[in-house]
Amino acid sequence: MHISSLALGLLAIFVTISAAIPGSTSTAHLNKEYTEEHNGVQYTVFEHANTGAKMSYVNNSGICETTQGVNQYSGYISIGNNMNMFFWFFEARDNPTTAPLAAWFNGGPGCSSMIGLFQENGPCQFYNGSSTPSLNAYSWNTLANMLYIDQPIGVGFSYGDADVNSTVSAAPEVWSLLQSFYAQFPQYESRDFGIFTESYGGHYGPEFASYIQQQNAAISAQKIPGEHINLVAVGINNGWFDSMIQYKAYIDYSANNSYNQILSPSDYSTYMDTYNSKCAPAISDCYNSGTDDSCSSAQNTCYQDIEYAIISSGDFDVYDLRQPYKDPYPPKVYQEYLGNTTVQNAIGAQSQYQECANDANSKFQETGDNTRSFIATLSDVVQSGITVLVWAGDADWICNYMGVLAVANSVSFNGSDDFNSKDLQPYTVNGKETGRYKTVDNFSYLQVYAAGHEVPYYQPATALQVFIQTMQEKGISST
Template identity: 25%
Template sequence: MLTVIGLFALSLSLFTTAQNASLDLIQNLPYLNYIPNFKQYSGYLKANANGTWKFHYWLVESQSNPETDPLILWLEGGPGCSSVGSFFEELGPFYANRDGQSLYENVFSWNKVANVLFIESPLGTGFSYDSRKPNNTEANDDLVANQNYMALMDFFSNVQPEYQNKPFYITGESYAGVYLPTLALNLVNGINNGSFPNKNFKGMAIGNGYMNEKHLTNSLILWSNYHARISTETWTNIKRACNCTGDVDDCNFYQYLTTENHLDCQSDNSTCGDLIVPLLTLPDNQDLYNYYEDCYDTNDSSQRYKKKRIPMPALKAYQDTAQKLDYDNTDNQFGFPCWNEDAAETYLNKPEVQAALHIAKDWQDSVKTWQDCSDEIYDNYVVTYIDTSDLFRYIIGNVTTSDFRILIYSGDTDIVCNFLGVAWHIRDLAKSLEMPSTQHKPWFYRGQIAGHGQRYKGKVPIDLLTVKGSGHIVGTDRPGPALQMIVNFIWNNANYSTSTGIDLTPKTPFDAQTSTSLSTTTSTPSPTATSTPLTTTTPTSSSKKIFANLSTFTISTIGGLCPTNAFASNGCCCATAAFTAPANTQVLTIAYSQCMDKDSDCVYKAQSCSDPMYESYMKNNCARTCFYCQSNPAAAPPMATQTTTCSDRTSECAYRSDNCNVQAYKELMTWQCARTCGRCSKSPTATSCVDKSYDCPYQVQYCMSSQYQNYMLNNCARSCGFCQGTIQQQPTVNPDPSTGMSVPATGSNQSSCVDKATNCLANINFCNNADYVYLMTDQCAKTCGKC
């Protein structure tokens, strides 16, 4: 990243070739309902020497201290399931609302105290692909281990070299019980021979891991009996048919099964095999991953050794799930585990989302659809390590990093990788290494038992924990205990009952912000703007101070910048107290009638106006659109009372532009979106030149990109200046009085639009960077689409 030495005190001659990290910086994540307090990056890592195997990664920096906090790598299992799926469904900072159209905050995100790296592995998973053979899904344990190792090597060496000295941990769940030990073995060897760039490998955490096929199978038969899945008579018949003559814990049911892929088992046609096969799965529409999770009105779904919830149709009407969560009990998620997968897939397949994540054009052209889990990878995957004991023994015997440790945790209601089989595996491993155990005892979260656990002591300690009431996906089912557990692990605290003191207060979403947020804004006005004090009246519930969207101060509810002591809401900067306004902005006081839309996307949600399930919500938040007003429902203050310039009142206008001339919404769109709809004159005339995507102003750096030009032409014609007869002219530049730098002068033109610098394309990512926007407009007007 470039360092700012005084605002705008750089010239383009000081630019060096942009680092991958800078190019991967996510400038604006579409449809997120709050401004995050951390940076995030999305791009590709090289998983082979020539770079044709491309692993997609998503890095979210720590919300605490990204410079000193450790790095956590997360790998999802499957095989063939996406770590980005876990991002949105388990431990990432954002969850998708039920309709998949927007995001809200996950207050239990693991990036509260760590930098978290999600890598989609193996090839064919999520956005990862082979650039020479895009549909390549060939995978086996050793190949994937090498791919993961190479991707991490590229991350530390080239993409994010500033992480080379940070402590790092590798974590994951399910089939990551194989991915992680095989990767750890390569890391230990690479560190010991000096070839791996980060020597600070500190530990490994595996959740509900597939680590020993025989133990998982044998224990599941016992688990099923003890959870009343069969009658006592059937249990007697099973013990007799399977020759269980001694301790039933030692009965080898596994010998009566056959398997071709070591992931799914069939009967060997024996009486014992026929009796136990039904216990290895559940009927369709029941959840293997949490025995006590019921999802009603579901579709059929095959359930296997992969993180895959039963699909449930997502409601089309928008809901802000963050406002419905109850953080004080264990049933707090509004059915989230039943619909989170569909919601994530809907969101991640939006073109504007993929553009923001820098998803490769050749992936879009060949693969086209992001999926949470790939059946093709699962069906063709070659399993090598049906027992990972030797891998663990090698790691423990050869690791040289100080304070290296291992955490094995299991939700106790999971059937796929049940806690008992996991415990047997670690017990046998510890016995082979002569590692004594501490007493098995409960651990606590907020005064309640969160699970039970013990430590096996040795050169490398192994903590074995259960998480009470959780299924396979612990970060989803028990997010609070999961966060406390992982934080104590990376803090090297063996007492998992220790409270972390992490602030779990949800950040206020845009359309719910009140005056209490005025002191917490992270944005400040431009230092180049002069300030004048405002004269205000005592605020009431029916009035707000509003900044108009004028030429040099553009506001957006998504990622927009508001002055100190003002907050973003519905496309404007609002406040309920006196504050200082930047120059060239206009302050207006508008008396809001009770008949107003509080949400900026009410038009989009109009189909829910008469839905009994959402009637109360829609009346409160979309009264105008739904015609709930008692008198003159569609009346809006005349344009003259809004502003003396023509502007949009909401950031959603471009996204809703199709409604400009729909009779039912015409007056509403004129009131909210005058500029986008071409209603700025006394005789309104619509324009065909509009942006179809709401966040085009944030994506203009892609206007001239060969990778995204077709998309930008179709969706962002207005922002990119692609409209016929509306080619914008490059502003002239005048000296900035505060710095002496040349900056654009509002309303002035030049006869031609050119790039003054020769390396504009390499620095296109800085076109809309707040620190460089004036400089880039001056030096790289054509590349940046500033003409």
């Protein structure tokens, strides 16, 4: 049901005393705040004057985060006509009034950030086969105020008319959501802000960070109204950054990983021949021409001849090479939980949950977005001085650590030569070795042992430690 239909339950309306956010050229347009009720659930509604965004959310649902005194808000930000993006916000468990703010984005493209919330780094998880969640001691809201966002429209609980068909077109909508969030919760405006993401986040992370920096510059130059976002950190685990590098890594990893060697030496040679004769030339055509057709064609060629062909050759889970194909890990218990009407009403959800939306994914495929490289954008972000971490669980196949390391070594910044020549060192958490890493200046790489695609699920203590270090604008280091 569209948010506008909730007007039948309108209880009160008032205009906020303050004018639009700093940078506005007019004081005539004021933000509006009121309450409304639907299905017995009361929503706070906030209309943001500068962006036209509308926020409708519930307070303290009691779902997931049950720590005494820790507030949470969940609901929608309508960033356009019938364009409703779902968010779920959790205060920090410690010092929320001074703690930084971080946003989490799952990948896909077209997959919900509820994956990260319930299976990776959120305040609760499902343990020992339970159908109800319990508190996660390693939740990232231990340090930061955490914002989980279902994007683009059509993903997770987000619903309405979807107009996003690429990473570049997704960034403005995320920025609009953040602007509306700051307008409603101005206490977070000056806080340090971090973007953390995985998988297709190898596209999302660099582009979202770059777009925020561009908007910050435009705001400073008084070219647009808006709130400056104090972006200090970007973290991307098991990311998909560059097709040329990472399609080759499928072959290298399949033949040389320490868990499950899928390809024999002869198979390896055959796939390398195919990569060099078909896949790599198609990707080069995409990189050189930049057209949707060439990039989409390259995606289809490399998927069929490399990715799908290798996946079809063995019985393994692409997100955890140690698991069989038909036994996905971690378990999907949380999906049944989010399908419960009582839970949906409590968190203010207005649509049925879709973990990964085919429609959203198809739009990205049509533009060949998957094939496009974001190494140059990532390099720009590193060069800007923001603390950046790229990391990967070494049991993941789909965005494996060999490809991520090769991407990291391709990033261009002042310390590139030192970074490329530096050997990986043991990474420890309280004296226990859990990976290998290297850091130069504001850029770090980490390989996490015995972890699949969703690293925080497998190695929660390691994930929390690197999150804290990165948000504190430090290169990661052993403890």
